[in-house]
Amino acid sequence: MRNPNTSPSSLSFVSAKPQQQKPSQSPRAPSASEPLSEFGREMQAGLARTPRSISPKFFYDAAGSQLFDRICELPEYYPTRTELRILGECAGEIAGQIGPNAEIVEFGAGSLTKVRLLLDALETPKRYLPIDISGEHLEAAAERLKADYPKLVVQPIAADYTMPLVLPAPMVGAGRRVGFFPGSTIGNFEPEEALAFLQLAARMLRGGGLLIGVDLVKDPGRLHAAYNDAQGVTGEFNLNLLRRANAELDADFDLDGFAHAAFYNAPRQRIEMHLVSRRAQSVFLNGERFGFEEGETIHTEYSHKFTVEGLRALAVRAGFRPRAVWTDPERLFSVHWLAA
Numbered sequence: 001m002r003n004p005n006t007s008p009s010s011l012s013f014v015s016a017k018p019q020q021q022k023p024s025q026s027p028r029a030p031s032a033s034e035p036l037s038e039f040g041r042e043m044q045a046g047l048a049r050t051p052r053s054i055s056p057k058f059f060y061d062a063a064g065s066q067l068f069d070r071i072c073e074l075p076e077y078y079p080t081r082t083e084l085r086i087l088g089e090c091a092g093e094i095a096g097q098i099g100p101n102a103e104i105v106e107f108g109a110g111s112l113t114k115v116r117l118l119l120d121a122l123e124t125p126k127r128y129l130p131i132d133i134s135g136e137h138l139e140a141a142a143e144r145l146k147a148d149y150p151k152l153v154v155q156p157i158a159a160d161y162t163m164p165l166v167l168p169a170p171m172v173g174a175g176r177r178v179g180f181f182p183g184s185t186i187g188n189f190e191p192e193e194a195l196a197f198l199q200l201a202a203r204m205l206r207g208g209g210l211l212i213g214v215d216l217v218k219d220p221g222r223l224h225a226a227y228n229d230a231q232g233v234t235g236e237f238n239l240n241l242l243r244r245a246n247a248e249l250d251a252d253f254d255l256d257g258f259a260h261a262a263f264y265n266a267p268r269q270r271i272e273m274h275l276v277s278r279r280a281q282s283v284f285l286n287g288e289r290f291g292f293e294e295g296e297t298i299h300t301e302y303s304h305k306f307t308v309e310g311l312r313a314l315a316v317r318a319g320f321r322p323r324a325v326w327t328d329p330e331r332l333f334s335v336h337w338l339a340a
Helices: 038-048 062-071 078-089 091-098 115-121 135-148 191-204 220-227 233-249 308-318
Strands: 103-107 127-132 177-181 209-215 258-265 270-277 281-285 288-292 297-304 321-327 333-339
Touching (some): 038 288, 078 091, 078 115, 078 220, 078 333, 091 115, 091 333, 103 115, 220 258, 233 258, 233 270
Parallel strands (some): 103 127
Antiparallel strands (some): 281 288
């Protein structure tokens, strides 16, 4: 799972009781005469296709971003704390690979938590360019970071990093331009999309490199627990997509009529996350009716798992030169330095 900003592609059934959002916090729904937003267009297209799906990048409105922050603190959700441990313990070695005066570009920056470990270890970092699709959440996090790192130039960019993007020119005196892509967000892509993103990143970061966090293949039971937490927060996060559609698109999803489901597809080495219709029902969106049979799903996310060797081979295909790799003692997670 993760990030605020995954690309189009889009775990046991678990009920999740959605939290109610105050009307004042919900964006105004479009009138019939207004064109649909990108979210509206993709939701409508996703409901029309077979099988139904919607990109996980739309998880991350303000409420979804807050829910994901809660997921990262859950006892079952090992990726965040394991990656933080690796970054903390290996920060000096990582900084040695990156070099002084670096410009850091974080793809799908979220709450800007993990980058702090990197910034603390780097020698005189010049500038930080966090990119995230959730602009409101990003701005708030960037303001907190600016207060804590007054000498660092922080320029948040509210954008979908999977789309064409022009970054600011390098600052005078800057060292390498380095991408930071933690959280195993690369796993949210389909394999061909993962390759395309890495190819784009390799061109964007030429002369620098990419520091990327990657979740590893492991026992299915541990994966199941991570995406079906006992508190039901992951279910709330998944169902928030429908709540957002009701608020922003004037849809009429019955949130009690859908359940969170996540499971591990071992042959494809990936978690698959869905919203499952509990009964036969209809949903209206932009004047169009979409019927659901009992048990029919909307696919919302993949989370592919990797081997160390598999990720390195993918990086070579994309134009990177794999260098150092760091893992935890249990080999749950890995962090790779890829020279561009």
